[in-house]
Amino acid sequence: xxxxxxxxxxxxxxxxxxxxxxxxxxxxxxxxxxxxxxxxxxxxxxxxxxxxxxxxxxxxxxxxxxxxxxxxxxxxxxxxxxx
Numbered sequence: 001x002x003x004x005x006x007x008x009x010x011x012x013x014x015x016x017x018x019x020x021x022x023x024x025x026x027x028x029x030x031x032x033x034x035x036x037x038x039x040x041x042x043x044x045x046x047x048x049x050x051x052x053x054x055x056x057x058x059x060x061x062x063x064x065x066x067x068x069x070x071x072x073x074x075x076x077x078x079x080x081x082x083x
Contacts, residue, residue: 001034001035002031002032002033002034002035003033003034003035003036003037004024004025004028004031004033004035004036004037005037006021006024006025006028006036006037006038006039006042007039008020008021008024008038008039008042009045010039010041010042010043010044010045011044011045012044012045012046012047012051014043014044014055014064017042017043017044017045018043018064018067021038021042021067021068021071022067022071025071025072025075025077025079026075028075028077029075029076029077033077034076034077034078035077035078035079035080036077036078036079036080037079037080037082038079038080038081038082039082040082041082042081042082043055043064043081068081
């Protein structure tokens with residue numbers, strides 16, 4: 001089994017970070033990965049607690065989880081997402 005440990009520098013932009021995740025997961029899948037692990041704080045590198053709370057999602061719903069689910073399905077990956 002090929003595993004991808006995704007490394008990235010997260011920013012204050014959730015969408016920019018998700019765009020980076022999409023690109024890196026595509027590259028991992030192209031190289032044969034079947035399991036990909038994202039780093040902690042992949043979605044947002046916040047400076048303030050309120051910034052993290054502003055994007056918080058309930059389990060199983062929300063735009064970040066939806067996009068990750070779609071990417072995992074598209075690339076046939078089991079995905080482990082950091083906090």
